[in-house]
Amino acid sequence: MIFCGVGEEGRSLFYVMLLLIPAVLYAMGLSEGRKGGYFFSAAVIFHITTLILRGLELGALPFTEKHDNISLMALFLALFYYYFNKGKRIKHLDIISLPIVSVLLCIAASYEPLNTIPPFQKSPWFYLHSFFYSLGYALFGTAACIGVSYLLTGDAEHEGDQYKGAVIGWILFSVSLVTGGIWFFTAYGTYWLWTPKELWISATWFYYGLYLHLRLVKGFKGRPAAAIGIAGFCIALFTYFGLGTVIPCPPTQF
Numbered sequence: 001m002i003f004c005g006v007g008e009e010g011r012s013l014f015y016v017m018l019l020l021i022p023a024v025l026y027a028m029g030l031s032e033g034r035k036g037g038y039f040f041s042a043a044v045i046f047h048i049t050t051l052i053l054r055g056l057e058l059g060a061l062p063f064t065e066k067h068d069n070i071s072l073m074a075l076f077l078a079l080f081y082y083y084f085n086k087g088k089r090i091k092h093l094d095i096i097s098l099p100i101v102s103v104l105l106c107i108a109a110s111y112e113p114l115n116t117i118p119p120f121q122k123s124p125w126f127y128l129h130s131f132f133y134s135l136g137y138a139l140f141g142t143a144a145c146i147g148v149s150y151l152l153t154g155d156a157e158h159e160g161d162q163y164k165g166a167v168i169g170w171i172l173f174s175v176s177l178v179t180g181g182i183w184f185f186t187a188y189g190t191y192w193l194w195t196p197k198e199l200w201i202s203a204t205w206f207y208y209g210l211y212l213h214l215r216l217v218k219g220f221k222g223r224p225a226a227a228i229g230i231a232g233f234c235i236a237l238f239t240y241f242g243l244g245t246v247i248p249c250p251p252t253q254f
Helices: 008-028 033-058 066-085 093-109 124-153 156-188 196-217 222-242
Strands: none
Touching: 008 033, 008 066, 008 093, 033 066, 033 093, 066 093, 066 124, 066 156, 093 124, 124 156, 124 222, 156 196, 156 222, 196 222
């Protein structure tokens, strides 16, 4: 334990600050020139350090509940932003993506960090499920941000980048569902439960599958395709944050 002798309130405040600092640094990454790059690099380093500290406290990989999972998702979104923006310099992508990263970190900070992990979650299948789930969501978010950039600029190349991000995100999201099903079977004896959460996860998967099918087979491109891709991320966000808040459902880790 890192916080030996430290009260629960002090521990919680410490982790809130650890998330708010990179949130501010990401926002400062919008500065022009090299200064923005320095702030962004500092944010990523600080962000990774935060996850390492969480892992040391838990004695496990730090993405098994919302506080850590949202933080990991935000980190992946920041890294994917850098990957897609490097070299191409997609116009407006920074002012679209980095505020979302900062907001996600603020949301993560609002959740109480756990200091123990239930035994049934200490499974390689659960870790794989959580990891690929976060990767998939981050790519959906990156694709949506690129789609917004395309709608603002009209650069057709950006719509292709949006599609590429959505394809990879959908594949990773699919892997997360398979590994999650295996973990769920080992923990509960069934691969799937038709609760509102599972229904909306299925709807998200089918929605993106339909969008990608239309884009690939039917040649569905341009602004309508970009808008549909952006709407997919909105559905994904509702699935993650809205269920349990807007629509009652059994509590889940994420």
